[in-house]
Structures are given as structure tokens and as C-alpha cells.
Amino acid sequence: MLQGEERFRFLNTFKLNDLVIMRQEHKDEVHIIKDGFRPTSGDGFILLEKNVAGIVKTADCLPVVVCEPDYPIASIVHAGWRGTAKKIVANAIRKMAHLGVRRDRMLAILGPSIGSCCYEVKEDLCNVFMEAGFSGRIFKYKNNSVFLDIRQANIEILKGEGIENIFDINICTLCSTMGFHSYRGGEKEKRQINFVSLM
Numbered sequence: 001m002l003q004g005e006e007r008f009r010f011l012n013t014f015k016l017n018d019l020v021i022m023r024q025e026h027k028d029e030v031h032i033i034k035d036g037f038r039p040t041s042g043d044g045f046i047l048l049e050k051n052v053a054g055i056v057k058t059a060d061c062l063p064v065v066v067c068e069p070d071y072p073i074a075s076i077v078h079a080g081w082r083g084t085a086k087k088i089v090a091n092a093i094r095k096m097a098h099l100g101v102r103r104d105r106m107l108a109i110l111g112p113s114i115g116s117c118c119y120e121v122k123e124d125l126c127n128v129f130m131e132a133g134f135s136g137r138i139f140k141y142k143n144n145s146v147f148l149d150i151r152q153a154n155i156e157i158l159k160g161e162g163i164e165n166i167f168d169i170n171i172c173t174l175c176s177t178m179g180f181h182s183y184r185g186g187e188k189e190k191r192q193i194n195f196v197s198l199m
Helices: 004-013 081-085 088-098 123-131 150-160
Strands: 018-021 030-033 044-047 052-058 062-067 074-079 107-110 139-142 145-148 165-168 192-196
Touching: 004 018, 030 088, 044 052, 044 088, 052 062, 052 074, 062 088, 062 150, 062 192, 074 081, 074 088, 074 192, 081 088, 081 123, 081 150, 088 150, 107 150, 123 145, 150 165
Parallel strands: 018 052, 030 044, 107 165
Antiparallel strands: 044 074, 052 192, 062 074, 062 107, 139 145
């Protein structure tokens, strides 16, 4: 993805020098991008290097950006159900705090993902989240079915880490009419590109 002419157009459009795309593994690894380091796999970035796009690809999973407006650092993570259960967002926040960012100054943006309106799950997945310490509020019940609210799960993580400034786009990639790609909707190969960069 983003090779050749497509890569050139992306960098030129946003006035960037480079981009980083990893092989996503649905885990909780968050890499720090600085001094030319370009990891090949993982599910999150913390950017210290300017004019570089940290890109995560999604097609129902939740992209989460965490930044501090007055501090030259930003993170973006790919939070599918596995990464959410492993609390990848908390991993990013803790690394940012270790680098000197104040939690009370951080803010988070939740991008488009499958919503609790459409994300039907089985009982075994519910047990994974309950055992990881999430509240029952991340589940919705309708017509004898259970639906996971992955956005609410990540909001719980963010608030648990002291982040109160949370901006939720609240768009469902499956039932929205805005043209997003959805894995559950049958688009197995197509992805949204979500990125953050420091200027």
C-alpha cells in the first residue's frame, strides 16, 4: 500500500518527507518513531520525528490518535478487539507520559470503526473483555444478541489513564452511508488509511 506514484502523491499532498506503515498484528506493540527508525510490524506509533506520517489501516477496527497540542509528540494506534482487550491505547499513553507528556494535557480522537449498532459478538469474546477488567457497559443487548462497543471500551481505557479530553467521530464503518470500507461488510482487502504527523 502507498507505493510508487501513490506514495509520492500522498507525501506531496500533505507536505511530508516520509511515511511509516507496519504489518499490523492485532497486538499491543507501540513503536517510537525517531532518528530514522522504521519498524516493520506492530499496531501503534509514537511520533517524535517531524514531517513523517504514522499510518494505521482499518476496516472496522478503531484508529485512536493521542496527542498534546503544545508538545511535539503524537501517537496513533490500531485498536481491534484484540488490541483493545490488551489495552494498546494505555501502552501508548504510558510511553508518552514516560517521554514527558502530561496526561492532563493529552487529548484523544476516535476515528471511524464498526459501531455497537453492528458489532455482534459471541459470549467467549465477552468473557475476554470482562476478564481484562472492562465494565459491562461496553456491551449492548438486542434481540437475544450481544454487540460490542469498541469505542466505549477504548474510552474506558483512556479515562482510566487520566485522559478526559476525548473526541469521538462516532461513525460506523459498516452501516454508515459515507463510503467507509468494512471487513464485516464483505470488503476483505480494502482499508481506510488513518495517519498522524508532526509538522
